[in-house]
Every structure is written in C-alpha cells, then in structure tokens.
C-alpha cells in the first residue's frame with residue numbers, strides 16, 4: 001500500500017469494499033481517484049483505479065447502440081494444452097498475482113478484494129508441456145458468482161494433497 005493515503009481516500013476505499021451495487025462501486029472508485037494523493041508512489045494505484053472505472057462504466061453502459069450487441073467477456077474458456085486448471089480461492093488471496101507470475105498474463109492485481117470479475121486464461125509451461133491456468137473471481141458467501149459452476153465444467157478434475 002502506498003504511503004500517505006488521505007483519510008478521504010481511505011473512506012472512499014472502505015465504501016468501495018462494502019459496495020455491491022455496480023453504480024455504488026463506480027461512485028466509490030471515482031471518489032478514490034479524486035482523493036488519492038497524486039505522486040509517484042501512487043502511480044500504479046491511480047492507473048488501476050482508472051482502468052477499473054473504464055471497465056465498470058462500459059459494463060454499466062451495456063451493449064453499444066447502432067452496432068452488433070457486444071458478446072461480453074467469455075464465461076466459459078475453451079480448454080487448451082495438457083489440462084485446464086482453475087485458480088479458486090477467497091478474495092484478495094493472491095490468485096491473480098500467482099496467475100500473472102506463472103503465465104505472464106497481465107491479470108489485474110490490487111490490494112483490495114473483488115478485483116477479478118471474469119475468467120482470464122493463461123498458459124503455464126512445465127517441462128515440455130503447457131497447462132492452461134484460469135484466473136477466476138473470488139469465492140465468497142457475500143458475493144456469489146452465479147456462472148462460476150459453468151466455467152468450472154471444462155476444468156480438469158484434480159486436487160492438491162500432501163505427498
């Protein structure tokens with residue numbers, strides 16, 4: 001977390017964490033951008049907030065008028081490679097950071113929960129084969145993702161256990 005975040009910014013971020021309604025989330029993000037201290041140490045965070053404002057605004061606008069309806073982000077990922085592996089876990093637990101590290105994806109990593117909104121595939125090389133790693137939104141009782149079970153249908157059944 002960058003230093004010198006103002007109380008106003010912290011309040012806006014707290015509101016963002018609590019908000020479940022997309023419009024409330026957008027308002028909180030705008031407030032975060034307005035109140036974040038503008039200096040080098042917050043460059044990444046500012047860019048991330050701007051990116052999320054853009055994504056959420058587009059999501060709220062819905063399909064663009066005058067053209068073909070947007071199909072939206074893919075909720076089911078076509079399996080590639082030796083196996084398709086899902087990254088599942090609670091909010092803010094480092095799923096996207098792991099995905100980015102193992103696959104080189106540009107998965108969004110941020111110091112607050114519910115950053116990942118849609119499945120993101122990436123290929124992870126291992127010796128002479130590739131596994132497909134799918135980054136997913138967090139699993140949490142207060143923010144269920146209705147389509148998640150459908151996304152998992154294409155994943156290879158496996159579980160981690162101690163040797």
Ligand SMILES: Nc1nc2c(ncn2[C@@H]2O[C@H](COP(=O)(O)OP(=O)(O)OP(=O)(O)O)[C@@H](O)[C@H]2O)c(=O)[nH]1
Nearest residue numbers: 092093094095096097109110111113114115116138
């Ligand atoms: N100390 C430490 N921090 C980590 C590690 N992995 C991730 N983080 C930090 O934890 C925060 C959350 O990381 P994300 O990768 O966005 O977590 P996530 O599980 O994808 O979060 P959601 O998409 O919101 O579910 C970020 O601030 C990361 O920098 C780790 O191995 N060690």
Ligand SMILES: [Mg+2]
Nearest residue numbers: 095096115116
């Ligand atoms: Mg994530």
